[in-house]
Each structure stands twice: as C-alpha cells, then as structure tokens.
Amino acid sequence: MPTGVAIRDAREQLFDAAERVLLRDGPNALTSRAVTTEAGCAKGVLHRHFADFDAFLAELVLDRIGRIDHQAAALRDSAGTGTVAGNLTGALMALFGSVAVAIVGLVTSRDDLRARLRQAMPTGVPVLTEAAAMIASYLTIERELGRIAAEFDIDTLAPTLIGAVHMLFADRKGTPPEAGAVHKVVTAVIAGVAQ
Known part of the structure; x- marks a missing residue:
C-alpha cells in the first residue's frame, strides 16, 4: 500500500x-x-x-464491551413484553452470536492483555461480567414488574444464565446453537423463577 x-x-x-x-x-x-x-x-x-499491540487489543476489548451497553438497553426495554425466557433467549443469542465468545478466548489466552484490562476492570472476565450485569439489570426490572419471583437472587441467576449459555457457544469452530437449544437452557435455568 x-x-x-x-x-x-x-x-x-x-x-x-x-x-x-x-x-x-x-x-x-x-x-x-x-x-x-x-x-x-x-x-x-x-x-x-496505539502504544503497542497489547494496548490495541485492550482498546478493542473495551470497544466491543461498550457494544453490550446497547444490547442491555434493548433488553431492558423489552421488560414486561413477550416472555422472560424469550427475551433472555434473544439477548443471549445476539450476545454470543457476536464476537463475544472470541473476545473471551482472546482475553483468557493473553496474560499481558488481562493485566491491562485489570486496570480498567478490576474484577471478573471481560465481556462475561458485562453480560451478567446486562442480564441482572433486565431481571431486576422483570422482578419489579412481578414477572420474576421476589425471593430469587438475581446476582446469582444472571451469571448462571451467562455460564450455561456460554457453554453452548464455546466451541468456536463448531456450529452455533439454534435458538431452540438456547431457549431450552434458559427455560431450565429460570424454572421456578419466572411467574
């Protein structure tokens, strides 16, 4: 060039x-x-x-994490409509159907990148932590609307959903799961929670 x-x-x-x-x-x-x-x-x-390649990668991860904010807003806006399981399925399909799974692999494979990201985000696994916060904020609204039982611990339920669905998408080279498979997992995880 x-x-x-x-x-x-x-x-x-x-x-x-x-x-x-x-x-x-x-x-x-x-x-x-x-x-x-x-x-x-x-x-x-x-x-x-960028100062160096790891600085570039850190900015890439932070930029892609910023996109979760838009997904979170859309998910919160869906509260009170459709079904809780359907809304969660759609949001998780969009999240893990994107570059999110690959970003998690990138972060876990590069020590220097993780160290840089710890400066901006001291806890959790980038992308997965933000995804759990997105789910928790949605579930909180649904609980306020009476569609989630008040006694359930949303701060435990949200990462449980993220972990269970992430396992479906974790094989980067395999065929991504269909919405029905994700819905089945979501339904099983929230069984007894949704009203």
Missing part, C-alpha cells in the same frame, strides 16, 4: 480487521501484522494510534 494515503477512521478499521481475524483464525492468529494486512494498511498505522 502506498504511503501517505489517508485512512478514514483508522481505529475502527483496525478494530473491524482484528475482529475478522479473530473470528476466522482465532486468538493465536491475532498479530499486528495480521490485523494491518486484513485492514489493508501499513503496520505503522497501528503503532501511530
């Missing part, structure tokens, strides 16, 4: 390229060279925008 060619929104272009490499080839294939090649730019572009 010729030098001196302006790249629009280089940060987002690099993030999107990293996401494609991550989804296609997995966390071990994610290198600065792979990202810049996928983005169609010189390697120096990445280092002009």
Whole structure:
C-alpha cells in the first residue's frame, strides 16, 4: 500500500480487521501484522494510534464491551413484553452470536492483555461480567414488574444464565446453537423463577 494515503477512521478499521481475524483464525492468529494486512494498511498505522499491540487489543476489548451497553438497553426495554425466557433467549443469542465468545478466548489466552484490562476492570472476565450485569439489570426490572419471583437472587441467576449459555457457544469452530437449544437452557435455568 502506498504511503501517505489517508485512512478514514483508522481505529475502527483496525478494530473491524482484528475482529475478522479473530473470528476466522482465532486468538493465536491475532498479530499486528495480521490485523494491518486484513485492514489493508501499513503496520505503522497501528503503532501511530496505539502504544503497542497489547494496548490495541485492550482498546478493542473495551470497544466491543461498550457494544453490550446497547444490547442491555434493548433488553431492558423489552421488560414486561413477550416472555422472560424469550427475551433472555434473544439477548443471549445476539450476545454470543457476536464476537463475544472470541473476545473471551482472546482475553483468557493473553496474560499481558488481562493485566491491562485489570486496570480498567478490576474484577471478573471481560465481556462475561458485562453480560451478567446486562442480564441482572433486565431481571431486576422483570422482578419489579412481578414477572420474576421476589425471593430469587438475581446476582446469582444472571451469571448462571451467562455460564450455561456460554457453554453452548464455546466451541468456536463448531456450529452455533439454534435458538431452540438456547431457549431450552434458559427455560431450565429460570424454572421456578419466572411467574
């Protein structure tokens, strides 16, 4: 690629390229060279925008976590409509059907990345922690609406749902589960909770 060619929104272009490499080839294939090649730019572009590759990866993870906020708002807006199991199934399908599973694999495979993320997020596994918070905020609203029994511990139920559904999606190379399989797990986890 010729030098001196302006790249629009280089940060987002690099993030999107990293996401494609991550989804296609997995966390071990994610290198600065792979990202810049996928983005169609010189390697120096990445280092002009980020201190080093781990700084880039940390920003990528934080950017993708930010997208969960939009999903959380949509899930909260669905409270009181449809069924609790249906709303949770849709939200979890959207969450784990995205790059979230690959991001979890990336975070768990890179010690330096985890160390950087600990500065911004001192507890939990990035993406999974935010996903559990999304589910908990939704379930809290449903409990206030009387659609979830008051005596259930939402702070335990939310990560239980995340863990159970994450297991369905965890095989990066396998066929993703269908909505029916996710709904079955959600229904089993919330049995006795939904009213």
